[in-house]
Amino acid sequence: MALPTPAAPDQVPGQDPGPGHGRAYRDILDAIGHTPLVEIPRMSPVADVRIFAKLEMANPTGSVKDRAAKYLVEDLERDGRLTANSVILEPTSGNTGIALAMIGQRKGHRVVLVMPDNVTRERIQMAELFGAEIIHSPGALGSNGAITLAKRMAASDPRYVMPYQYGNQANPRAHEETTGPEILADCPEVDAFVAGLGTGGTLMGVSRFLRRAKPGVKIYAAEPLPGENVQGLRSLDEGFVPEIFDPGQLDGKFLVSNRDAIAALRSLVRQEGIFAGPSSGAVLVAAARVARLIGHGTVVTLLPDGGWKYLSAGTYTRDLDEMEEDLEGGVNWW
Amino acid sequence: MSVVRIPPVLRANAGGNKQVEVDGVTVGDILSQLVTRYPGLQSQLLTDEGELNRFVNVYLNDQDIRYLQERATPVDARDTLIILPAMAGGAGRES
Numbered sequence: 001m002a003l004p005t006p007a008a009p010d011q012v013p014g015q016d017p018g019p020g021h022g023r024a025y026r027d028i029l030d031a032i033g034h035t036p037l038v039e040i041p042r043m044s045p046v047a048d049v050r051i052f053a054k055l056e057m058a059n060p061t062g063s064v065k066d067r068a069a070k071y072l073v074e075d076l077e078r079d080g081r082l083t084a085n086s087v088i089l090e091p092t093s094g095n096t097g098i099a100l101a102m103i104g105q106r107k108g109h110r111v112v113l114v115m116p117d118n119v120t121r122e123r124i125q126m127a128e129l130f131g132a133e134i135i136h137s138p139g140a141l142g143s144n145g146a147i148t149l150a151k152r153m154a155a156s157d158p159r160y161v162m163p164y165q166y167g168n169q170a171n172p173r174a175h176e177e178t179t180g181p182e183i184l185a186d187c188p189e190v191d192a193f194v195a196g197l198g199t200g201g202t203l204m205g206v207s208r209f210l211r212r213a214k215p216g217v218k219i220y221a222a223e224p225l226p227g228e229n230v231q232g233l234r235s236l237d238e239g240f241v242p243e244i245f246d247p248g249q250l251d252g253k254f255l256v257s258n259r260d261a262i263a264a265l266r267s268l269v270r271q272e273g274i275f276a277g278p279s280s281g282a283v284l285v286a287a288a289r290v291a292r293l294i295g296h297g298t299v300v301t302l303l304p305d306g307g308w309k310y311l312s313a314g315t316y317t318r319d320l321d322e323m324e325e326d327l328e329g330g331v332n333w334w
Numbered sequence: 335m336s337v338v339r340i341p342p343v344l345r346a347n348a349g350g351n352k353q354v355e356v357d358g359v360t361v362g363d364i365l366s367q368l369v370t371r372y373p374g375l376q377s378q379l380l381t382d383e384g385e386l387n388r389f390v391n392v393y394l395n396d397q398d399i400r401y402l403q404e405r406a407t408p409v410d411a412r413d414t415l416i417i418l419p420a421m422a423g424g425a426g427r428e429s
Contacts, residue, residue, distance in 0.1 A: 142421060143421070144421055223398075225396075225416075225418075226418065226421060239389035239390075239419040239420040239421060240389075240420060240421060241388060241389065241420045247400060250401065251401060252397065252398070252401040253391075253397070253398035253400070253401055254396055254397055254398075255393045255396040255397075255398070255416065255418075256396070
């Protein structure tokens with residue numbers, strides 16, 4: 001099958017732009033985005049549906065969160081909210097924290113992260129490597145617990161400045177201005193877009209751009225089925241819908257079990273040679289459902305991060321039955 | 335009978351059950367019968383206007399009913415409904 005026709009203005013359609021083209025940057029922050037789009041034909045359950053994967057692990061700190069973090073920090077700088085005494089404070093289960101830590105360090109800002117205490121060790125190590133200080137929230141409360149603790153800290157000390165990815169429009173804007181245009185330029189044939197739902201930043205931003213630029217495109221979310229032990233809410237009032245999330249920007253939402261996500265993830269590594277993190281597995285399970293739903297056409301998926309940070313949890317090697325207990329909430333898989 | 339899976343946070347109001355079997359031809363039907371059987375769920379699941387509470391997600395065979403036909407979505411006897419509280423990224427995930 002032929003590759004989709006590249007429509008980037010600086011490229012000759014269908015032709016390799018040549019060695020080094022667009023690959024030299026003055027600063028690591030300029031290297032954020034411009035990620036490759038790769039067809040993953042063995043992950044499509046329908047012969048007439050082509051599935052492509054946008055490889056966000058190719059970002060400088062290894063995840064899609066570099067895009068949002070850069071926009072969030074630059075937004076605060078523009079507003080004048082970051083002064084010499086300021087400390088960037090953010091609740092995160094990992095990737096945003098790592099991205100903020102690197103970008104904060106590059107730009108000379110102090111960064112404090114609130115992370116659930118059951119995230120994999122690699123995530124803490126990476127954030128610390130980039131100079132961030134880590135404060136732990138109870139793992140059983142997941143991201144909700146980290147958000148609550150960070151908000152309390154921010155209210156008690158004026159030095160804390162919280163970019164707050166869950167409620168800051170700079171997060172979806174990063175995707176509206178970068179991820180969305182990159183997808184359409186690399187794959188003008190796109191009929192449906194599938195991504196994971198966390199803060200909603202990726203889905204909201206790409207939806208806004210694609211619906212405007214190519215009316216009729218469908219936008220679908222993959223959502224993780226929470227394990228029994230990570231639903232540590234005392235009441236529904238403790239539930240949380242990110243402020244930036246607008247359900248009207250989606251055409252469908254699929255719940256994906258951790259077990260199915262990990263199984264799809266292992267197929268991806270084995271069959272397509274792509275080493276991604278668990279949330280990518282969930283995206284691919286949803287993409288397969290979308291493929292069956294549309295019957296023919298082109299689906300673009302976004303794979304948020306690589307597998308490195310999940311190796312210690314046995315994500316790629318352990319027996320799925322033996323993992324059941326952890327999948328139910330002992331370890332934060334995302 | 336369709337199976338309805340109850341999240342931990344709502345089980346105290348549903349007789350401690352992890353899942354219950356309910357007869358009904360639409361999602362709305364099933365939710366009504368569920369709150370008739372367990373009145374304590376009424377204020378948790380539904381608003382005063384009878385709409386689904388903003389912090390509750392209901393999935394029919396893993397698809398969010400808000401993107402199907404909401405409460406009018408037809409349900410087959412072999413279907414599974416999952417009720418979940420809204421959480422950040424579902425379960426401590428972000429992407």
